[in-house]
Amino acid sequence: MFEKKTIRDIDIKGKKVLVRVDFNVPLNETGVGDDTRIRAALPTIQYLLDGGAAVILCSHLGRPKGGPDPKYSLRPVAEHLSSLIGKPVKFSSDCIGPEAKEAAEELKPGEVLMLENTRFHAEEEKNDVEMARQLASLADLYVNDAFGTAHRAHASTEGVTHFLPAAAGFLLEKEIKYLGQVMANPQRPFVAIMGGAKISDKIGVIKNLLTRADAILIGGGMANTFMKAQGLAVADSLVEDDSLGIARALFEEAGGKIHLPVDMVVANQYAADAESKTLKVQDVPDGWRILDIGPETVKAFRAIIATARTVVWNGPMGVFEFPKFAEGTFGVAKAVADSAAVSVIGGGESVAAIQQSGLADKITHISTGGGASLEMLEGLELPGVAALLDK
Numbered sequence: 001m002f003e004k005k006t007i008r009d010i011d012i013k014g015k016k017v018l019v020r021v022d023f024n025v026p027l028n029e030t031g032v033g034d035d036t037r038i039r040a041a042l043p044t045i046q047y048l049l050d051g052g053a054a055v056i057l058c059s060h061l062g063r064p065k066g067g068p069d070p071k072y073s074l075r076p077v078a079e080h081l082s083s084l085i086g087k088p089v090k091f092s093s094d095c096i097g098p099e100a101k102e103a104a105e106e107l108k109p110g111e112v113l114m115l116e117n118t119r120f121h122a123e124e125e126k127n128d129v130e131m132a133r134q135l136a137s138l139a140d141l142y143v144n145d146a147f148g149t150a151h152r153a154h155a156s157t158e159g160v161t162h163f164l165p166a167a168a169g170f171l172l173e174k175e176i177k178y179l180g181q182v183m184a185n186p187q188r189p190f191v192a193i194m195g196g197a198k199i200s201d202k203i204g205v206i207k208n209l210l211t212r213a214d215a216i217l218i219g220g221g222m223a224n225t226f227m228k229a230q231g232l233a234v235a236d237s238l239v240e241d242d243s244l245g246i247a248r249a250l251f252e253e254a255g256g257k258i259h260l261p262v263d264m265v266v267a268n269q270y271a272a273d274a275e276s277k278t279l280k281v282q283d284v285p286d287g288w289r290i291l292d293i294g295p296e297t298v299k300a301f302r303a304i305i306a307t308a309r310t311v312v313w314n315g316p317m318g319v320f321e322f323p324k325f326a327e328g329t330f331g332v333a334k335a336v337a338d339s340a341a342v343s344v345i346g347g348g349e350s351v352a353a354i355q356q357s358g359l360a361d362k363i364t365h366i367s368t369g370g371g372a373s374l375e376m377l378e379g380l381e382l383p384g385v386a387a388l389l390d391k
Contacts, residue, residue: 002177005167005389007044007143013052014109018139019044019169020156020384022148022368023059023077032080036355037148040368042084044145044169045112049085054107056139057081058095058115058156059146066122078114089114095156096121096134104138118156125154132159145169147176148369150384161387168388171368176385178344178365179376187309187342188214192377193301193332195220196315196349199243203250204378205314210254215308217259217301219293219317219328226251226260232282235266237290259304263294265318265325272322291325292318298331305332308341314374316349320356329353337362346373 021041026033048055062072075091082089088111092103095115107113115138118124123131132155136142142164144150149157150172160166168176182190192213194202199222209216218226221238228234229247251258264281266288267274278294279285293301305311313336320326330353336343337359345354346367354360367373372382 002168002173002180003391004385005391006173007047007167007169009391010141010165010167012048012141015053015141016056016104016107016139017048017053017141017143018056018058018135018160018164019048019143020146020149020160021057021059022146023057023074024061024148025077027071027076031076035080035084037368038077038081038084040171041145041169044143044171045085047170048143049110049112052109054109055112056104056107056115057112058118058135060119060124060149060156061117062119064117064119066119068116068120072117072119074114074117081112081114085112087112092116094120096131100138118154123155125152127153127155127159129159131155133163136160136163139164142166143169144384144388145171146384147172147367147372149372150369150382151372151375151380153383157384158387166388168385172385174365175367175369175373176376179346179367179373182310182312182342182344183212183377183379186212189308190310190312191215191217191305191308191341193217193219193305193311193313193336194222194315195317195329196347197221197238198240199225199247200240202314202374203243203246204380205374206250208377208379210250210257213257215259215304216254216257217304219261219297219332220315222315223261223293224290226258227281230260233284234290235284235286235288237284259300261293261297262300263296264290265292265294265328267291267325270319272324274324276324291322293328295327295331298328298335301332302335305335305339305341308339311336311339311341311343312377313343313345313350314347314377316353320349320353326353330357333357333359346370346377
């Protein structure tokens with residue numbers, strides 16, 4: 001159950017609403033490279049406009065060094081949003097200060113204003129009270145629809161809630177409902193699939209999942225660390241040697257719940273055109289490295305996924321950016337898409353992989369937030385959500 005107020009629970013007619021969105025999208029020479037995150041916020045923006053509100057949008061983009069940097073400007077994002085909603089999006093070249101204040105004051109119901117990158121001010125990431133107060137002074141209400149940054153206590157995600165009534169947008173509500181439901185009350189069997197390069201980023205997640213999931217399938221670089229901890233030779237593969245102890249302990253604690261690869265696609269170098277071969281896990285020769293799970297592993301993982309009623313997936317099974325080493329990730333994607341389970345995918349790379357595989361429409365919920373979805377899977381409270389008004 002979602003315990004926080006949403007935009008359905010507040011009176012928005014004639015109000016100025018400051019909406020924190022997650023428009024941290026890739027830009028290229030022609031504008032926005034991938035607009036998934038922008039489209040995800042459209043239901044909230046449209047609802048506010050239809051309800052007679054004036055909408056003021058704020059977001060960060062990239063990691064500017066605490067000052068204005070034209071390559072991280074949100075101006076192209078505002079232009080792209082305008083084409084999606086079919087109406088002009090006004091733009092303020094600062095998110096606080098006189099220009100933002102004037103633009104907000106002139107904004108009428110049914111109009112949209114986009115503020116410049118909140119991270120052009122170093123105070124944003126420090127959750128500075130004065131910056132939060134200035135942001136809040138632009139509006140009557142605050143709405144957080146930025147799940148991707150809800151795990152950060154910044155001026156635009158947490159600080160501003162101390163000055164304005166604060167509610168959730170539809171995207172934030174949807175994310176919390178799906179991920180919360182999966183962790184609190186999953187239909188069983190509950191299968192978790194964990195991949196990506198590092199085990200160190202996901203120790204808390206794996207610990208939490210061990211108490212909740214029926215099976216945890218591990219691929220990607222983190223599988224190498226688990227395998228080396230089991231005494232298997234992984235040659236030149238990516239391994240976190242300082243995490244071998246924790247990998248050994250987690251595997252023992254799991255009591256058979258953790259499933260590791262049984263075969264691998266190995267390469268003689270880290271390159272798209274590297275020479276490759278498929279081997280059993282114990283046979284990786286010196287000078288070679290593991291870049292994907294093998295077909296026998298995909299088959300074994302598929303059999304477990306086929307029994308599941310709930311599947312959570314975070315992290316690819318190999319270096320799927322190289323087509324030669326994408327078969328494992330795409331094979332698992334197909335297994336998840338074919339299963340009858342409620343499926344939730346989070347984390348930038350797993351989302352990119354499912355979209356590349358063309359199976360995104362077969363997934364129950366694709367999360368827009370990597371770090372935030374991981375923290376939810378770890379059972380942590382998100383500051384940007386905790387700060388909103390209770391129902």
